[in-house]
Amino acid sequence: MSVLSVDDDLWCRRYHPSPTAKARLVCFPHAGGSAPFYLPVASALSPDVDVIAIQYPGRQERRAEQPLTDVDSLAERIHDLLLRQPSLPVTFFGHSLGATIAFETVRRLEAGGSPVTHLFASGRRAPSAHRNGGGNIHLRDDDGILTEVRRLNGTAASVLGDQELMRAALPSLRADYQAAETYRCAPDAVVGCPVTVLTGDTDPETTLPEARAWEQHTTGTCTVRTFPGGHFFITAHVGAINSLLREHFSQ
Structure with a gap:
């Protein structure tokens, strides 16, 4: 293990540091x-x-x-930066874009x-599972990007109504x-760890067949769990998802 750097502190947020933790969860935002x-x-x-929430550059502090x-x-x-963290069994959780970044990070760690x-x-x-005809949101003007954010309902109403805050967030949103x-991924790209896929039953960004297609990208088991809701179903099912994670870490 290498010595931690200031850069690591920028990327890794520990809201409840625990020197007695027996496992680590790394969380990747959308x-x-x-x-x-x-x-x-x-x-x-x-x-x-030991829960680490990744803070990407270009937002908040x-x-x-x-x-x-x-x-x-x-x-x-x-x-x-994860290679420089104290050694513990590690699990990844990523939502939306975060799931893709988590997948690619697993590939690099396993390699x-x-x-x-x-x-x-x-x-x-x-x-x-690339969709033809999509992928132009980052090319839209500012109002076009904000329209997409509102469509997916992933930001609190109080923030969506604050034009100054939303405009400040636009560079990171566009990026x-x-x-x-x-992002493009070869059909034969795989990880070796088990994968649990969580999906909303009315998510316009992920159909059930597209969620099930994760099984092509692991040599381990792949389980799909469906929840009521759209793209940000997890905000309505925090308790259930936390219970799922506690069950995972208790095994």
Whole structure:
């Protein structure tokens, strides 16, 4: 293990540090999301689990930094910093774009001989399930991007109504959409860890067949759990998802 750096503290948010934790959960936010989205998870799993919420550059206290615009760059940076963390069995949880970044980070860790225990992929179709005709949101004007955010209902109404806050978030939103929409994955790209896919039954971004297609991308088991709701179904089912994670870490 390498010595932790200041850069690691920028990327990794520990809201409930626990020196006695026996396992680690790394959480990857959605497009336009930030580390505090996973505060309820950190609170629910502490002190048994060391919960790290990733903070991408270009948002909140990192707003002055240039956001990254491709999945590979994000995965490379996160892979490197995770290698410097104290050694514990590690599980990944990613929602939407975060699921894709988590998948690519697992691939890099496994290639270097650092296995991941489990991947929870939430609100995201399988890595190779590319939709024809899509992928232009990051090319829209500011109002077009904000319209998409409102359509998916992933931001609190109080924030959506604050034009100053939303305009400040636009650079990171655009960068995240560019990362999601330009990502391509070979059909034979796989991880070795088990994958649990969480999906909303009315999510316009992920059909059930697209969620099930994750089974093509793991040599381990693949389980799909469906919840009532759209793309941000997880905000309405925090308790159930935290229970699912507690069950996972109790095994």
